[in-house]
Amino acid sequence: MINIDWKPDKNSNMPLYRQIVDYIKEKISGWEWIVGAKLPSQRKLADIFEVNRSTLIEAIDELKSYGLIDGRSKGGTVIVNNTWSVLASGKAPNWEKYIKSGVYEPNLSTIQMINKLEYEDNIIRLSTGELSPELFPKNAMKTVLSKVADDISSLGYERTKGSLELRKIISNYVKKFGINASPSSILIVSGSLQALQLISMSILKPGDDVLVEKPSYIKSINVFESAGMKLKGISMDMHGIEIREILKNINKETPILYTIPTFQNPTGIVMSENRRNELIKICTKERLPIIEDDAYRELWFDKKPPQTLKSKDRNGIVLYIGTMSKCLSAGMRVGWVIGPEAVIDRLGDVKMQTDYGASSLSQYAAAEWISSGLYEKYIEKLRYELKSRRDFTINLLHEYFYDLAEWNVPKGGFYIWLKLKVKIDVNKLFNLSWKQGILINPGYIYDFHKNSNIRISYSYASYSEMHIGIKKLSEIVRKLI
Amino acid sequence: MINIDWKPDKNSNMPLYRQIVDYIKEKISGWEWIVGAKLPSQRKLADIFEVNRSTLIEAIDELKSYGLIDGRSKGGTVIVNNTWSVLASGKAPNWEKYIKSGVYEPNLSTIQMINKLEYEDNIIRLSTGELSPELFPKNAMKTVLSKVADDISSLGYERTKGSLELRKIISNYVKKFGINASPSSILIVSGSLQALQLISMSILKPGDDVLVEKPSYIKSINVFESAGMKLKGISMDMHGIEIREILKNINKETPILYTIPTFQNPTGIVMSENRRNELIKICTKERLPIIEDDAYRELWFDKKPPQTLKSKDRNGIVLYIGTMSKCLSAGMRVGWVIGPEAVIDRLGDVKMQTDYGASSLSQYAAAEWISSGLYEKYIEKLRYELKSRRDFTINLLHEYFYDLAEWNVPKGGFYIWLKLKVKIDVNKLFNLSWKQGILINPGYIYDFHKNSNIRISYSYASYSEMHIGIKKLSEIVRKLI
Numbered sequence: 001m002i003n004i005d006w007k008p009d010k011n012s013n014m015p016l017y018r019q020i021v022d023y024i025k026e027k028i029s030g031w032e033w034i035v036g037a038k039l040p041s042q043r044k045l046a047d048i049f050e051v052n053r054s055t056l057i058e059a060i061d062e063l064k065s066y067g068l069i070d071g072r073s074k075g076g077t078v079i080v081n082n083t084w085s086v087l088a089s090g091k092a093p094n095w096e097k098y099i100k101s102g103v104y105e106p107n108l109s110t111i112q113m114i115n116k117l118e119y120e121d122n123i124i125r126l127s128t129g130e131l132s133p134e135l136f137p138k139n140a141m142k143t144v145l146s147k148v149a150d151d152i153s154s155l156g157y158e159r160t161k162g163s164l165e166l167r168k169i170i171s172n173y174v175k176k177f178g179i180n181a182s183p184s185s186i187l188i189v190s191g192s193l194q195a196l197q198l199i200s201m202s203i204l205k206p207g208d209d210v211l212v213e214k215p216s217y218i219k220s221i222n223v224f225e226s227a228g229m230k231l232k233g234i235s236m237d238m239h240g241i242e243i244r245e246i247l248k249n250i251n252k253e254t255p256i257l258y259t260i261p262t263f264q265n266p267t268g269i270v271m272s273e274n275r276r277n278e279l280i281k282i283c284t285k286e287r288l289p290i291i292e293d294d295a296y297r298e299l300w301f302d303k304k305p306p307q308t309l310k311s312k313d314r315n316g317i318v319l320y321i322g323t324m325s326k327c328l329s330a331g332m333r334v335g336w337v338i339g340p341e342a343v344i345d346r347l348g349d350v351k352m353q354t355d356y357g358a359s360s361l362s363q364y365a366a367a368e369w370i371s372s373g374l375y376e377k378y379i380e381k382l383r384y385e386l387k388s389r390r391d392f393t394i395n396l397l398h399e400y401f402y403d404l405a406e407w408n409v410p411k412g413g414f415y416i417w418l419k420l421k422v423k424i425d426v427n428k429l430f431n432l433s434w435k436q437g438i439l440i441n442p443g444y445i446y447d448f449h450k451n452s453n454i455r456i457s458y459s460y461a462s463y464s465e466m467h468i469g470i471k472k473l474s475e476i477v478r479k480l481i
Numbered sequence: 482m483i484n485i486d487w488k489p490d491k492n493s494n495m496p497l498y499r500q501i502v503d504y505i506k507e508k509i510s511g512w513e514w515i516v517g518a519k520l521p522s523q524r525k526l527a528d529i530f531e532v533n534r535s536t537l538i539e540a541i542d543e544l545k546s547y548g549l550i551d552g553r554s555k556g557g558t559v560i561v562n563n564t565w566s567v568l569a570s571g572k573a574p575n576w577e578k579y580i581k582s583g584v585y586e587p588n589l590s591t592i593q594m595i596n597k598l599e600y601e602d603n604i605i606r607l608s609t610g611e612l613s614p615e616l617f618p619k620n621a622m623k624t625v626l627s628k629v630a631d632d633i634s635s636l637g638y639e640r641t642k643g644s645l646e647l648r649k650i651i652s653n654y655v656k657k658f659g660i661n662a663s664p665s666s667i668l669i670v671s672g673s674l675q676a677l678q679l680i681s682m683s684i685l686k687p688g689d690d691v692l693v694e695k696p697s698y699i700k701s702i703n704v705f706e707s708a709g710m711k712l713k714g715i716s717m718d719m720h721g722i723e724i725r726e727i728l729k730n731i732n733k734e735t736p737i738l739y740t741i742p743t744f745q746n747p748t749g750i751v752m753s754e755n756r757r758n759e760l761i762k763i764c765t766k767e768r769l770p771i772i773e774d775d776a777y778r779e780l781w782f783d784k785k786p787p788q789t790l791k792s793k794d795r796n797g798i799v800l801y802i803g804t805m806s807k808c809l810s811a812g813m814r815v816g817w818v819i820g821p822e823a824v825i826d827r828l829g830d831v832k833m834q835t836d837y838g839a840s841s842l843s844q845y846a847a848a849e850w851i852s853s854g855l856y857e858k859y860i861e862k863l864r865y866e867l868k869s870r871r872d873f874t875i876n877l878l879h880e881y882f883y884d885l886a887e888w889n890v891p892k893g894g895f896y897i898w899l900k901l902k903v904k905i906d907v908n909k910l911f912n913l914s915w916k917q918g919i920l921i922n923p924g925y926i927y928d929f930h931k932n933s934n935i936r937i938s939y940s941y942a943s944y945s946e947m948h949i950g951i952k953k954l955s956e957i958v959r960k961l962i
Contacts, residue, residue, distance in 0.1 A: 003665050030663075104683050115833060130637050154810075155622070155813065190836040202580070202583035203576075205582040287575070314512075331639065342576055350583070356811070
């Protein structure tokens, strides 16, 4: 896809069409835009450049006359040549073929779109699973970074499993979640997504079916699929993943089960204490390892959620994943995996071959955040803030969606799982919404079949944006009915 | 492999053997050490715990009596059970099987060993391809981090291709290497290794043969092999990779060529201007893309190396990789890939699915380092330091290795490629050396066949360590003849 973030300068002496020709020529001759790439439609181009259609056509015609682009083919205007390659005898590699041949799946097109739209100006992000910049603890971060700046005497590669200092601190920190793990059973990763990627490449094999809740966050990314596995959805009730359904779906080859037991993404469901015990019991009996993704645990509002699956694990079947991304800052890219040492060693060895470990700077900062006590103090405040955001958003839903949808009232985490009661095309809703400046995550990216859900995050947008966003969204829904 | 970094407390009232029993019991019952794992030999264990052999045997016997370990099998002492699983009805998953089933190759055993040995106390690292902590610009880093602390107002996920600010800065920075690239043709990665990993998973396909210099750094890691490709070694002369040999070894299916044209790792060779022109010409003609790994470019001593391959590329065939790891700090984990936008988009999309981008904190710091001008100023000083380290090391070689080896005098970078003139087993030399506290990188990890080389890095150890290290190493070589 060609991205254009440039406009001609209307105050320049050079005619607009000339500026456009020069811009496109530069892109093509510098091989940033490759032969075979398609330009946006002429209408779109005129929009992007903020020029009249006739100005645009003048520019396009000139470029055609150079033999650089060709507009006759059915697919629209395509780059067919470049001045350099006309001069040189060679041709560029067939990059399009390369791009298609890699084993890694591309992101779902909806996700690619969301990743891009998030950076548009004036878009209200009801979609984003991260904390609002408003909630960022600027002063505490400053304190931490000043301390780090004083302490750092060098910043080299870390040990295979990550900074020993940080692993000691985490070993101590996770005790409050009932987890006993020595630093050598802990691997520092660049966020929990990387933990999943390492697991998929290091200890699972192509062809395996991974059991996951349905719907689940994991369905929206291709981390297991790209390593050749398939996801098998297991239904949930209000107490979490259904044991009976697990038993129906496992066989001898089933390698692993992935779950977010606490404030599940996207449904917000908290697995009950009983269900946790049952799950551990049955998985122990079936020798089925569990990946416990515990990203949201600390973001409870009124009372603490039940203890971790890992704390109930007496047989080393749970690989536990924690992260700082949801509580503090996604940009830190610091998470951790805890499990049997032999597995952690293997994941660490592959991590060393993948990126030589997480940023030492981030690891220093993470260690300082936790060991100084600032992390826990800050999270305590954050809980109130998030709870108040949840309440505010639920009130908005009562006001604007009372007749349109049903929803859960999450007891923690970031998400409301909104189920539309009216029959509309959620994909259409997604597209109409972003065009009007509101970004939502359509439910189908998380599910195994079509659904009529939307994931609303109350963690990111400001209160006023939230108000405008939910109101507008309800109007769009009403129009679509 | 079981790691033990604990010793019994000799001042405790509890007998030493009891402390050992409790320690091992805890490791086993907590499932950090899994069933099937092998303990180090009794002699080694006694060394590790710093106890008499008899004390150790007392502890081992007690653990045997619990049925936790078994020493009868040929493979030494093995963990055969754990108290919890005896109590519980289930058994742990067969993790050993999992560990073997992942697609990613384990690191070469020599590399795994080096990664571990680097953190032993009192080891002289003649092996390490990173800057000495002595060279770390502590004050400048402090200035940078203070500025970052003041500036950061939030720290969320970055754009798909990384911080736009940093990409703009890099777009400007690489102009001095003759590279014209807009921010949208640049992807920020967590170091150059990750760039290679992304390339291997995103645009290459299993079965392909990747052409590389022989010897080459890339042979010591499994990044391409794990994605199902093979490396094909192409010989070099003093001007760099040999064009004739490339032509002999390519066919229609050859997807890409990987080269470190400037201060090659491990040989230190600089590709000449002529060779660069020829390489670009021939690869353009053959439509063979090039990965240009340019990690060491700025570390020249007397005069600048020839301009980048990328600067000579008129057809978008070069994927250029830069990094801060070698010049500033490996712990930053900040690098960049520059190439045709469609390829960069694809790599960025896969990166989003791999780890959601590099640490924002590191990206902020990198941007500040470069834009403040501190980076260039610091590198200027660094060049003198490194040159003086090179001179010092070459003098040591003249003193201690004059009759034992031949070597190049590198004009930049970190490495001396020492070719032993005497016939000894380099693997034996490696093992004897680290046991005497000197870590070297044996040449065979970089090569396609046995060789009699050692890579000596003058970037890491202190002057006095270097002196002791080279002297001792020569003594070990002499003993081995």
